[in-house]
Amino acid sequence: MHAHNDTLTDIYQRLLTHFGAQDWWPADTPFEVMVGAVLTQNTNWHNVAKGLANLRQADCLSFAALLGLSHAELATFIRPTGYYNLKATRLQNLLALIQGETGGDLELFLDQDLETMRAQLLSVKGIGPETADSIILYAAEKPVFVVDTYTHRLLSRHGLVGEESSYDEMQELFMATLPEDTALFNEFHALIVCLGKEFCRKQKPRCATCPLGVLL
DNA sequence: CACCAGGCAAGTA
């Protein structure tokens, strides 16, 4: 019998043992990571994949090509992701930022200092903390921890934070506890999402075989 | 049928 503490490192180890390394983000290029980060807002990845496939088939998964689309064209491609009008605007807002900052050079944009990049991303209407941090961690590969709805459930249902805990508070818990390691932050968040997809539901926990042994 | 999904911003009091 191994005693399990509900420390973050212990939770990480158990998730990694149970699910194995996830090797995120599920996309081929930093640009696709960025687009996917917006499209997956409050949306199942399965639907996001459809939207990305539509863009790929139309040869629009590049900065220049996406920038050239009208709002209506873009919205049509990303229709399966839901909130398509909203997300078309949000993507165009994001492209406009990068166009303005670097003339459309994504690599240059992602090469910036973490704090500078985060502030710039958060200034875009439609980019909140999770989307910004997802882009920073998975596209720019800089060490910031991504908090999402599953993270909140995991922490609060384990009693590690209060139910009303804020994004920044939860992020700080991870970043103050764990070593500042991009690969670790990458894998940990991916494992939390993996856990969430399989075991977490908003209302009814279905956790008979949950690897953490705690109702989620 | 009801509920959910890797959020975010705007409106109301």
Place this chain on the structure above:
DNA sequence: TACTTGCATGGT
């Protein structure tokens, strides 16, 4: 400040 609502498709 603290709730509430709109956005929307597709899977279970």
